[in-house]
Amino acid sequence: MxxxxxxxxxxxxxxxxxxxxxxxxxxxxxxxxxxxxxxxxxxxxxxxxxxxxxxxxxxxxxxxxxxxxxxxxxxxxxxxxxxxxxxxxQQFQDGKRMTIGIAGVNSLLRVLLPQALADMLDSGHALDFDILEAAPNEVLEYLYARRVKIGLLAANSVAEAGVGFVQVPLLEDPYVLAVPSSLKLEATRSIDDLSAEQQAQLNRAIQFSFGTQHTNQSIDWYDRVLPDHYITARCRSFETAMALVSAGNGVCLTPLMVAHGLDRSGVTFYRFPNQIRRIVALVPTQYLRAEPYASLIGALEKAAKGYQAPETVGAPEWLVARALG
Structure with missing residues (x-):
């Protein structure tokens, strides 16, 4: 033929x-x-x-x-x-607005994007934005398919992106254990300091999942830190996970940023050393220094610097030792 x-x-x-x-x-x-x-x-x-x-x-x-x-x-x-x-x-299309596609996980779109887009619009750029909320693997798919030019995700939430993309570091977001406020862990020296009812509550795990990599990481973490745990609920909505924690249904390992701007009443966040996710903007190489993408990346970096994390409490040493072990 x-x-x-x-x-x-x-x-x-x-x-x-x-x-x-x-x-x-x-x-x-x-x-x-x-x-x-x-x-x-x-x-x-x-x-x-x-x-x-x-x-x-x-x-x-x-x-x-x-x-x-x-x-x-x-x-x-x-x-x-x-x-x-x-x-x-597009630079020769006078008077026409340029559309920039952005895909990202919910927490990053909520926390970083509003201020970054406000800065872009205030600077006089004739732009509009197509914003897609997606799981980490879907963000990569949108980038590969050229439906978006910038992806916002945790660098360790997906397998390494292919050649042709640059990771622009934005900030580091710690993983925390969300615990019902009635369950006080700060002064405990071992799990034996808790009553049988409190131990049962601590071992009820609510699995907040927003990607395969995160799910695998959380399973490994629970196995090390709470070896007697069992999964009492699985959900992809942080609001649902926090409502379950606040009502005393169990505890939840989650990135801290997802709690930003949401109702956190009845929940205490315990932080652990060296438990972080690196937040990046994933950009095709050819757009890194091209306008208006370079300005948008700069605006995202500025928004990341201005981010104020929710309040946390240091995890007790016995839990930290398990996490590091």
Whole structure:
């Protein structure tokens, strides 16, 4: 079969790239905002047009064939070049507002973004913003798909991002143990200082999960610090987790920043040394010093410097020893 470049469409190449990155048709369809049947149809047309299979269909994933592996870097280069052309031409569109896509986890969008965007608008930039709240892995998917230009997440919440992205450090956010205020741990020297009822309450773990990496880290932490714990509830909403803690249902390991600006009555936060998440802005390399992205990154750095963390209490030494062990 003779291949003509007229047989290939940009839409099909974007679909190929998304499937190669996400490894599944379901994730790729969600990433591109398409139905799965439509995506599958376009992918089949691309394989027909190229005259070869680009993916090996497996039970749980789509694996690149040798031909697909050859095509992927070519398509990545093409899409990156087209993106740079589109962004470069925007500077000549006098009178038109530029849209910047930003994706991030809830706490970072709530705490850092409002002041940063206010600074950008006050500086006279003709901008509007497309803001997507997402789990850490979804933030990466949006960046890979070029739906956003900046991602806000914890550097240790996902596997390392691929080549072409720069991590701009913003701040360090400690992990804390949220405990019902009625359960006083400050003066305890061991778990034996607590009554049987209090020990039972301390060992009821509420698992606040917002990504696979965080979930795995919290499981490991509970195993070390509270070896007799059991999971009494799982949730992805911090408001729900804190309501459960405040009502005395158990304790919850959580990043401190997620408590910022929310009702924290009835909850005490115990801090532990060396238990932090590094908050970063993840930016494609070509936008790091390009405007208006460079100004937005600067505004995010300024907002991070002005952040005031909620009040915490030092964890008792016996719990700290377990955490460090």
């Amino acid at each position: 003779t291949l003509s470049t007229r047989d290939l469409t940009l839409h099909q190449l974007k679909i190929f790239w998304a499937v190669a990155q996400s490894k599944t048709l379901t994730k790729a369809a969600k990433q591109l905002g398409l139905t799965q049947p439509s995506l599958s149809q376009q992918l089949a047309k691309l394989e027909t047009n190229t005259g070869t299979l680009l993916f090996e269909r497996r039970a749980s994933e789509m694996a690149l064939t040798e031909a697909g592996g050859y095509l992927l870097p070519k398509v990545e280069h093409l899409l990156r070049t087209l993106g740079e052309v589109e962004d470069g031409l």
